[in-house]
Amino acid sequence: MAVRTRSSLGKVDVLPKGIGSLTSGHPPAQTGTLFVMGTNGGMRVAPDAGFDVVFGRCEPDVHVCVGANDPHVSRRHGYITREHSRWVLYNVGKLAIRFPGSRLVLGGHRAELPAAYTPLFIVTPEQEHLLEVRIAAGAPGRGAGNRHDAATYDPGGWELSDLERLVLVCLGQRYLRQEPWPQPLTWAQVADELGALRPGERWNAKRAARIVTEVRRRLSARVDGLLEEEVPPPLGNTLNHNLISELLVSATIVTADLALLDGPDGLA
Template sequence: MRKPPGKVDILPKEIGSLATGLPPARPGTLFVMGANGGMRVSPDAGFDVVFGRCEPDVHVCVGPADPRVSRRHGYITREHSRWVLHNVGKLAIRFPGPRLVLGGHRAELPVAYTPLFIVAPAQEHLLEVRIAAGSALGPADLHEVETYDPEDTAARAAQADKWRLDPTERLVLVCLAQRYLRQEPWPQPLTWAQVADELGRLRPGERWSDKRAARVVTAVRMRLSTEVDGLLEEQIPPPIGNSLNHNLITALLIGTRLRASDLAVLDG
């Protein structure tokens, strides 16, 4: 599809995951990334972002090799000062956790980073969405937004620092998330007792306990809670269960901050 002129830009695939941060942008700006790149849309552009399997017919391609994904599976549009997801395909779209948007239904998107998944029988296909946060700007301020340098390295570095894992954090998180990294079906985080037991055997001189492991993970989760929705207890309806750790692990996997190769740290 043609890119309309004005306040809409194409994002190259090389920009990477939206989970790791954004260039400075006007509050309310929509970013969408799929298999081969994505789009940036200003909140006043009057433009709908269409996504689906058939790349020539959509703005953002997702699930290009899966015929169960609809050619045009859905779109994101601006409604009453909110970005809203519309599913027009047959397969459900999953928010982080169990929430599903079925075909023919809609859902408002939070002002945050939101990984969405088109749920196909064999696999789930990722569509990354992020809406820029910030205080509202008046008309007199809008010209200042356009002067921001998208290559502002200081802003990017500050954003990336939140996602950087030190060796201890990586060790604990890899242990917690190892079922995900081993690509087991329907993975769940290990319990704190299991994490402490494995770390105790791996590092016998470091006095690991379930409380110490939990403190390490909680610190990472709180640090990223301003970047990712679903990492705070008040954002999760009870019973919370494993939701907080599951959401954290999912965000780290999507942002490529945890990789299967990290399992090597569990080999001593």
């Protein structure tokens, strides 16, 4: 694999592991700046740096390590490069890379990355390995497109009540735990788990479904695929899958929210 590493002084930085997840944003940066985080840290690359970010299992041979202890992940699994003013993901590994939801980028294929936060997953037989990507989007308004120092606005996610967040985290916990091929819990499973978590409340499948249905209805004005009439049968888990995918992409729910399922200590 021929990977370009043309860099300009001062336009490429290493991000330490301690910087944390990119879900909560990033330091001030030029519009179009690429941030990539893996197992042990990541990279920040300016849009005009001429630098390709290589990721994969073998840490000495890549810029961003992902799936270090999983031999199913290729030593160099892919790279992200700048093409025609867009950042583009190339999968050069054997296993697929999954975007939020069900979209897959197979080996030998490419996909453009949106100017937003995008969690990518390398799908292996035993688990999915997370590679976080965020592309800085400039502040809206007159002249924002020409300001290299424009502030970056975090998507902020959708507004949820505390109760809605609890139910949705419970419903989508398999996604947050990065299980392979995750599916939403059933209404009965959600009710059982929340009933055990909050024994003083009356939980059943209908109550859990009603709360989630209201969130889907509210978001459907701006998000497609959340209403029965928008999805061809059979429905199965499609509506809830689409809802959870939207909440993950928008960073409305994040891995740290799993603490809500730990009881009073997790809520403290």
